[in-house]
Amino acid sequence: MLVALVAGVSLLEPSFLKAASLRTLAEQFPLIFMLSMGQMTVILLGRIDLANAAVTSFAAILMAKWAPDLGTFGIVAVIAITSGIGALHGWLHMRAQVASFMITLGGLGVWSGLALFISEGRSLSVDPGVASRLFDRTLGIPNAAIAAVVVAVGYAYLLANCTFGRRLFAVGNGQRPASLSGVNADRIVLIGFAISGFFSGLAGTVLIAWLEIASPTTANSLLLPAIAAVILGGTAITGGVGGVGRTLIGTLIVAVLRVGLDVAGVETSIQPVIFGMLAIVSVAVTIDRSRLPVIK
Amino acid sequence: MNSQVPILAVRDLVKEYPGTVALAGVSIELRVGEVLGLIGENGAGKSTLLKILTGVEAPTSGKVLINGEIMHLRGVRDATAKGIGMVFQEQSVIPNLTIAENLFLGREAALTRFGVIRRSKRRRLALQALEPVGIDLDPNTVVEDLTFVQRQLIEIAKVLLIGQSSGQAPVVLLDEPTSVLEGDDLERLISLIEKLRQDSAVVFISHRLDEVLRISDRVYVLRDGEVVAECRPEGATEHDLHLLMVGAEHSDDYFGxxxxxxxxxxxxxxxxxxxxxxxxxxxxxxxxxxxxxxxxxxxxxxxxxxxxxxxxxxxxxxxxxxxxxxxxxxxxxxxxxxxxxxxxxxxxxxxxALLSLSLRENLTLAYLDEFATSHMVSRRRERAATKEWVERLSVKTPGIDVPMRSLSGGNQQKVVLAKWLLSxxxxxxxxxxxxxxxxxxxxxxxxxxxxxxxxxxxxxxxxxxxxxxxxxxxxxxxxxxxxxxxxxxxxxxxxxxxxxxxxxxxx
Structure with a gap:
């Protein structure tokens, strides 16, 4: 599908294969990829994190505020905070037994609101400090893209081999049998959301390094593309099936599509329509209805 | 008894699930005026037979005939429309609705005028429907407030009501209707079954063999997916039925x-x-x-x-x-x-069991830490232990990495047990x-x-x-x-x- 898409876009718009678009692709990709890896973690648990893009915006604003005084430490601190925000979502979800979409929809409001409040609604310029090296180039490729792939390989290895990864898949496949086999599902879900928050923080870092500006709403439009990337890659919305490799492919499809749409001259304002429909269609086509008693 | 053609007949019914045969060629006949007892241990195939008769599952092979005609039932609704109604063990009435609402649930169209339900008509029809089961209750009572047996009688009334529209004598399947009843409630249900028999056919499924003997005209005994006996209650004892159900294997040291x-x-x-x-x-x-x-x-x-x-x-x-x-x-x-x-x-x-995960992943889940060094799971240790336990419990499987759902029930259960025993x-x-x-x-x-x-x-x-x-x-x-x-x-x-x-x- 990815190959077909690249071929299709190149055919319609031969300029796509030019260096400039490929560079845009390599710059776009790490940001969406960080968000979709976080989202994938939560979707593997059969949950969803509607707040993860808003948390990224919030992180970018905090980094803009703190970077001048705290430098690199500020960035690390913000990533710790976003991980904590994710953990809070997970904790509330399990503790209050409220559906994850509701908790994180609330979170979406809270964190994007706070981002607006802290920034007073303005875009802040950032000196990304060390992080600016993320968009230096090695052999013409932005370091951020290389870093993203390294993080992905490491995360894929961890998910497949560490006890947490195995339990994550078990809970995603069946929370009840997993719990009855001694897996502490509450804890696994909480950590899963914390990882989503962690990746939101990384995405925030990528964002400020790339744009050198933090707007309280920049990342918000990436929620749907990131979800679409996870599902298109082949991670089941019902949980338990999927992985980093699939999400990588899904993200590439979405990134190619975004750049392709730009190259083809499709207006940015209409693009969310396309990603919204893409998210719906990809779920509709792939969902395994036999695993759900009722769809609601 | 009454008529020549059986109202309900199944011929050579076979139902296979991956790894198991639930029904291995079952033939049964039922005539109007008859109460048929159906007994067997758990896993003998009773519930599979019921699922086929109510259209929930399609047989692998074999026929279901109603009044001599071959039927392909496509679900509970289809089955009831053709006259086969089932009263479920775990009741299917909806507790927050009234009796009348429950009785006509999903078939309100018959009661409407200009799209609005005519409550008076529904009430009248509901009273009519309740009469044969002998309940003297206001149809506007909310089901929640009823006793267990009253709810059961309403289920039966509902089945009879739907059966009427099929234009033939209804077949009523009663799945463990007496399992939680005692004393007067039990007698009430039994006398209702006696009454039902007059113009319908009843299949009575129960673990209580004394009641089966008392109520049924004929008893079919299922074991391991086959009819092992068809007998009349006269002269049979609970002990006889029980021996037929469990088979000869039990007489020696089955339980070790x-x-x-x-x-x-x-x-x-x-x-x-x-x-x-x-x-x-x-x-x-x-x-x-x-x-x-x-x-x-x-x-x-x-x-x-x-x-x-x-x-x-x-x-x-x-x-x-x-x-x-x-x-x-x-x-x-x-x-x-x-x-x-x-x-x-x-x-x-x-x-x-986690059916989509592999046998190995199921087996090691409970004590995963024992296969890990500083949180990293060792595949080698997992494989060794899985092979060992597959052998020790003689789990029949093509491999240790096959998904759990591809194993038969017995082998799945061995894995579920082994995940604890291995530690x-x-x-x-x-x-x-x-x-x-x-x-x-x-x-x-x-x-x-x-x-x-x-x-x-x-x-x-x-x-x-x-x-x-x-x-x-x-x-x-x-x-x-x-x-x-x-x-x-x-x-x-x-x-x-x-x-x-x-x-x-x-x-």
Whole structure:
């Protein structure tokens, strides 16, 4: 599908294969990829994190505020905070037994609101400090893209081999049998959301390094593309099936599509329509209805 | 009896599931005016037969004939429209609606004028429908406020009502209708069945053999997916039926009574004043190493509540649990697993096994830490242990990395048991109906696994599937009724009690 898409876009718009678009692709990709890896973690648990893009915006604003005084430490601190925000979502979800979409929809409001409040609604310029090296180039490729792939390989290895990864898949496949086999599902879900928050923080870092500006709403439009990337890659919305490799492919499809749409001259304002429909269609086509008693 | 062509007939019905044959060529006939008893142990194929008759499942091969015509039933609605109605064991009436609303649920169109339901007409028709089942209640009563038996009668009324529209005598399938009834309620239901017989055909499925003998005109006995006997109740005894149901295999040492231990280790589990939702009185008991203690009682007697209270699935309102002399704080199953309490849930498919994960992943999940060094799982160690346990329990599987769903029920259950047995940390095994739905051979294998666990010094808390199983496996039997302990009966290998000894405390 990815190959077909690249071929299709190149055919319609031969300029796509030019260096400039490929560079845009390599710059776009790490940001969406960080968000979709976080989202994938939560979707593997059969949950969803509607707040993860808003948390990224919030992180970018905090980094803009703190970077001048705290430098690199500020960035690390913000990533710790976003991980904590994710953990809070997970904790509330399990503790209050409220559906994850509701908790994180609330979170979406809270964190994007706070981002607006802290920034007073303005875009802040950032000196990304060390992080600016993320968009230096090695052999013409932005370091951020290389870093993203390294993080992905490491995360894929961890998910497949560490006890947490195995339990994550078990809970995603069946929370009840997993719990009855001694897996502490509450804890696994909480950590899963914390990882989503962690990746939101990384995405925030990528964002400020790339744009050198933090707007309280920049990342918000990436929620749907990131979800679409996870599902298109082949991670089941019902949980338990999927992985980093699939999400990588899904993200590439979405990134190619975004750049392709730009190259083809499709207006940015209409693009969310396309990603919204893409998210719906990809779920509709792939969902395994036999695993759900009722769809609601 | 009355008519020549049977109202309902099935011929050579076969139903295969991956790995198991649920029905292996069943033929049954039923005529109007007849009450047919259908009996068999769990896993004999009764529920599969019912699923086919109600159109929930399609047979692998074989025919279903109604009035001599071949039918392809496409669901409960389709089956009822053709005159086959089922009264479910777990009732299908909706509690927050009224009687009348329930009776006409989904068929309101017949009652409307200009799209608005005519309440007066519904009330009149509802009263008519309630008459044959002998309920004298206002149709506007909310079902929630009714007793269990009243709800059951409403289910029957609903089935009869829908049956009328099929234009033929209805076939009423009653699945365990008497399992929770006693005294007057029971008599009421039996007299209703007598009345139903006049212009319909009834299939009566029950574990209570005395009632089957009393009510039925003919009895079919199912075992391992086959009709092993068709008999008339005259001259037959409960004992005869029971022998037919369990088959000859049981007469020898099916439960491994020879291997039952009489020397126990120290107390492994001490439960004091346990109270969980579903129990009326606090319960205390002890379980020693190598001992098998069975908890028996009718549905809703609280045996499951006790087991789930111990492993932390259900919240305890009181109770102290001590394991090997040390007080245990168990709030959820992960706590009990850490303390060495293994749990085999009764619903293997939904609660016991992770069907999409591999055999290996299922086997190592409970004690995954034992296969890991600093949180990283060693595939090599996992594979070695999986191979070892597949061999020890003779799990039939093409490989250790196949998805769990591709195994047959018995082999799945062995894996569920093995995930606890593989750890030396296992001290207590809480097993809820571990042999349910398994064929005879697989049951025997499960019993053997339980004996092995006892030999290792594990204390086994068993919720048996049948009384025979409880008696056969246990050293001691605790009987519950209505959430209270009513008896504690010793069951040493040399002097096993008989079911009647337990039943008197159960009902």
């Amino acid at each position: 009574i020879e291997r039952q231990r009489s020397d126990f280790g120290p107390v492994r589990l001490r439960v004091t004043d346990l109270l969980v939702k579903g129990m009326r009185e606090p319960l205390s008991f002890e379980l020693r190493g190598g001992e098998v203690v069975a908890f028996v009682g009718t549905e809703g007697s609280g045996t499951e509540a006790v087991a789930r209270g111990v492993v932390g699935v259900s919240e305890r309102s009181s109770g102290k649990i001590v394991i090997d002399g040390a007080p245990a704080a168990i709030r959820r199953p992960s706590d009990s697993a850490k303390l060495g309490i293994g749990y085999v849930p009764s619903e293997r498919k939904t609660d016991g 030396n940390r296992l001290r207590v095994l809480v097993a809820e109906t571990p042999s349910r739905g398994l064929d005879v051979g697989a049951k025997a294998d499960v019993y053997e696994v339980i004996r092995d666990a006892a030999d290792r010094g594990v204390g086994v808390m068993l919720l048996a599937d049948t009384l025979e199983e409880a008696i056969g496996l246990a050293n001691r039997i605790i009987v519950l009724r209505d959430g209270r302990q009513t008896a504690e009966i010793e069951a040493p290998a040399s002097a096993k009690p008989v079911p009647v000894d337990l039943i008197e405390w159960m009902v």
